[in-house]
Amino acid sequence: MDDLLPGMPKRLFVATPTKLLTFADCKRKYRYTYLETPRPPKGPPWAHNTVGAVVHEVLADFFGRWPASRRTPDEVVAKMRSSWRSEGFRDERQSLDWRDRSTEMVLGYLRDSDPYYEPRGVERTVAFTTARASLRGRVDRIDERPARDGSGGTELAIVDYKTGRRPLTPVDARSSLAMALYVLGARRVLHRPCTRVELHHLPTNTIAAADHDEDSLAQHQKRAESMADDAAAAEARWAEGLTPAEADAAFPPEPSPLCGWCDFAKICPQGRREAPPREPWAGLDDGDQAPIAEAG
Incomplete structure (x- = not known):
């Protein structure tokens, strides 16, 4: 009942x-x-998921747990080495190669970052309810920035880190169900204006950004419901x-x-009749293209 x-x-x-x-x-x-x-x-763990998990962990520490004095390249390298895991890789050589490649990827992404910058949220859970569902998720990072409407206030931006091979576009950002629901959840939990969604693609060090309006958010909410x-x-x-x-x-x-x-x-x-199981390391640059996972 x-x-x-x-x-x-x-x-x-x-x-x-x-x-x-x-x-x-x-x-x-x-x-x-x-x-x-x-x-x-389940089958064995995926190497590309290992890369993504370690990178997310290090960035969460950098922006959310470390003091400014610790936000240095040497600390990033040390954290990447101590957090690295070998799950899903073909062998130790491939694992160590990807540890070094991932470290360079993170260092490149952080090169111009302000060590004193404090996001509004890191690995922050946001949530909201509708008449039919309670929707929630964890956001990689929520930035609070000067409002672009000239009001003198601030607005939020939803940031999601991506480590897959394919470069991303503003269409990817705007069409993401997860990112739209995060906007609605951040508004509800943090009580600040929010329309901006950004996919930060670390392999190319590029940002695919888009802005939602009330119509696009309503469409995503309707789809989710x-x-x-x-x-x-x-x-x-x-x-x-x-x-x-x-x-x-x-x-x-x-x-x-x-x-x-x-x-x-x-x-x-x-x-299995449709597609044979892939090798656990197939989603790396030296393998096939893994599907892009939505944020959680």
């Missing part, structure tokens, strides 16, 4: 952008990730108890060339 007691409001569906997009992309993967207990075994409605209905069916055949019908796979990158590729015959 939706109501705990007669007259009580309907329980809101709680989700992150990643959860919603997983449901939209492949309901079988959604079932494996969020519903099955115990969760089916529609996804949440569908996912909530599917979860309600799951909670009622399904036979294996009914579960397969309610959460079908959606085969595509991206199946080779799925964590559950080895246990999904439909996905």
Whole structure:
């Protein structure tokens, strides 16, 4: 039942952008990730995810935890070395090569940064609710900058770090569901104007920026609510108890060339027929192009 007691409001569906997009992309993967207990075994970790995780960790320390006196190239190099992990790489040589390449990437990104700059938020969780869903996510960085409208006040900018191979464009920034939901969440939590979204692409040291208006934000919110409605209905069916055949019908796979990158590729015959599982290091520069992951 939706109501705990007669007259009580309907329980809101709680989700992150990643959860919603997983449901939209492949309901079988959604079932494996969020519903099955115990969760089916995943494949091995991806090397490109290791690169991204370590880079994000170091940047979070630099902007969010270190005092200005520690924000030096030597400290960055030391942190990259101490935080580095070898998960997903072909061998130690490839891992060490990517540690050095990633270190240079971070140093290049930070070269012109102000060591005294303090963002409004680092790895900050933001959230907001609608009549149908409670949506939340964690933002890499939230900058507070002088307002561009000449009012003398300030405005927020949502910053997301990207370490994938493909250069990004303003269209990528504006079309990102996660970034739009972060704008709405930051407005709600921090009570400041916010329209700006920026994808900081570290491999090319470029920024793909865009500004939302109320119409574009409303469109993203409507899309998120529609996804949440569908996912909530599917979860309600799951909670009622399904036979294996009914579960397969309610959460079908959606085969595509991206199946080779799925964590559950080895246990999904439909996905394997569409695309063979990739090697864990295939998403690096010396491998194939990995899919661009939305922020969480």
